[in-house]
Amino acid sequence: MSATARAKSLNPQSILARKGGVPIVCLTAYTTPIARIVDAHCDLVLVGDSVGMVLHGLPSTIGVTLEMMVLHGQAVRRGVENALLVVDMPFGSYEESPAQAFRNAARVMAETGCAAVKLEGGVSVAETIRFLVARGIPVVAHVGLTPQGVNAFGGYTVQGRGRDADRVFADARAVAAAGAFSVVLEKVPEALARAITADIAIPTIGIGASPACDGQILVVDDMLGLFTDFRPKFVRRYGELGQAAATAVAAYAEDVRQRRFPGPEHVFAEALPARPS
Template sequence: MSTHHESAPPLPEPDTPSQASRTRATTVPLIRQRKREGRTETPIVMLTAYTARQAELLDPHCDMLLVGDSLAQVIYGLPSTIPVTLEMMAAHGAAVVRGARHALVVVDMPFGSYEGAPQQAFASAASLLKQTGAGAVKLEGGAAMADTVAFLVARGIPVMGHVGLTPQAVNVLGGYGARGKSDAEAEKILADATALEAAGAFSVVCEGVVEPIAVTLTDRLAIPVIGIGASNHCDGQVLVTDDMLGMFDRVPRFVERFANLAEEVGTAARTYAAAVRNRSFPSAGHVYRTTA
């Protein structure tokens, strides 16, 4: 079977409520328009993707695909997202864009590529979009990043924000625990998201916050709020795909395992190994023979 994108068979119709999104790729304005009054009527579906084939499989069912810096742990076995580079994000982002036909592809900006100054952020984001063909970037941080978000948006770069638990700040936060438990922390999260909206972010991820804050945030903002470890009141949901597929033994409490692929992969590998060792594979049907 050919692996060239051009020769791949047509993918099934995307599972989306909007007829417009069935006839053209999902865009930033379409995502933003999904929230008109109050929370989004039909939740926005978002999953992470890191490879072209993964994108092909997820794309028909998702409104957005996030090339997350979670690839640090999922792909590279790193302890956190801190070591991720622009080069890593560009390589995986380009692969995902090649596999996606319907979903809006959003690429995470890695730690250290945007915090220094708006000009640094623009150079990094422009490079990512040029190299990948993605539709938007995502960056972590709240009010402190508002000027940077405004700078990017004014120069044609769509930005998704990220508040609450921000993994790139794990060294400052001291861990991955839920945020918003104190009044002061809750107010900061709300202020951060409001500042990002005012700066021009088209959407914001709300991660690892206590549910009342996620509900308030969703009702307060006019842009979609995408929850992860937040509330089903949010305008949409995102999960790390490998967590959702059961590829890891340990996952956060907010993850639902919709499959157990780790067990299936182990079973397949064990069956293959047995077939090789008892010489039942390859069989006669798997080998090439000279013609008579």
Template sequence: MSKHQADGKKVTTRRLIAMKQAGERIAMLTAYDYTMAKLVDASGIDMILVGDSAANVMAGHSTTLPITLDQMIYHGASVVRGVKRAMVVVDMPFGSYQTSPIEAVQSAVRIMKETGADAVKLEGGSAVYEAIRLIVQAGIPVVGHLGLTPQSVHQFGGYNLQAKEDAAAHKLLEEAETLERLGCCALVLEKIPAVLGKQVADRLEIPVIGIGAGVDVDGQVLVLQDMLGLDEGFSPKFLRRFALLGEAVTSAIGEYVDAVKDSTFPNQNEWY
């Protein structure tokens, strides 16, 4: 449990703004299922992202591209059922909003109706302006995402640091300001220089959540499985492991296997 005791009051878009204004950092993690979402929520987290990273950590794909809208709705609904306090944001997967703004609204409406989530998130800047405008107009809170946008990994040629050059940094700043004007309730910045992360956070009134964007943004997000140390094969610079649960899990399962094979499980207190 966090030493920063969270009250039971639901985290909403208005509360996120109040947290930024008060200088209170926002803690965000991913979750993809009921059991883990319930634990994450009870630990005092402010926001839970049902990320399209489920394609990686839940399904074993090398990119986020394969996951479908139906699958994201399944994960989103599972998470919502386990959450009482945190604001739940569901990623709009690749292919659910790029074709047309109308498709984007239809996808966002499905997510909200079928999951009970509090907001949707989609990646990109100028290419998705109209989609964001229409989704917000439909009454759906939107979280933007700039910098490294994993759905564009093939266009980028890898998961590289973004907005390093002055022109790219200037463009990102402009896009961030536009996303705020269009009505985004928050913005995720991924894998950009820390100085640029601070500039964006200082300029915007909405909260800016970083992942590899330095400490001077309004909050941080990590993939739950990564920060719990369930997969030690993934080690980007921005990742801190707060536990090594992969070792604990394999050790526990190994003990179970031994107990079964040695006939020490179940014992007489564990059968009827």
């Protein structure tokens, strides 16, 4: 699909229409340069609250603020021309009430120019999703492992095993019925993700889920291999940029210490004017 075709078609309704069709390609982005790269190839670009861990070194996404999401959303907006831009609502910005969610989501959309927001949760946020959609705010839902609930889950564990599958299934059905135009399924058993995808009428976007999902998403820094010590099972590394960067920095440091850099080609040669004696 060409960039021109995508530019004309990529909106929440066109993503919804991709249900059961060509898989939806999604990646995260947090900066303008990366946004420009992924925009050329992706259908949906997510400014994830994973920015807190990826770029700010936080131990989880809990500490991410609305201001951080707006700042990075604005940066990514400058680099996205074709893909659908979605921004995460951070922890504490929507759980209190639908009114709180609308106020904060409206701010995110107005200040970043994104086309939709993403909320974590299923049955518990269905009323909020319905409230937002009725007021013109498109929503991507997120069920299964919801990182903002990591403390309640007791860690980043697979969700929906055994009898817990009913809970995740109910969450997916609830957000679809509430009007979300797609839903992220994170870290759930493959068979469950496959069954949910077949059951609900909106596209599923998998991360640690199933190849049967209607689309896939990864954290861009993970799939590029920027973290040499982080290798979750569900990530395929399409590059090893972390090691490449370490090698490049080491070479630079050695050249500086040995006075090999800068060389004559990196400086501005000009004779000093004569000084009076």
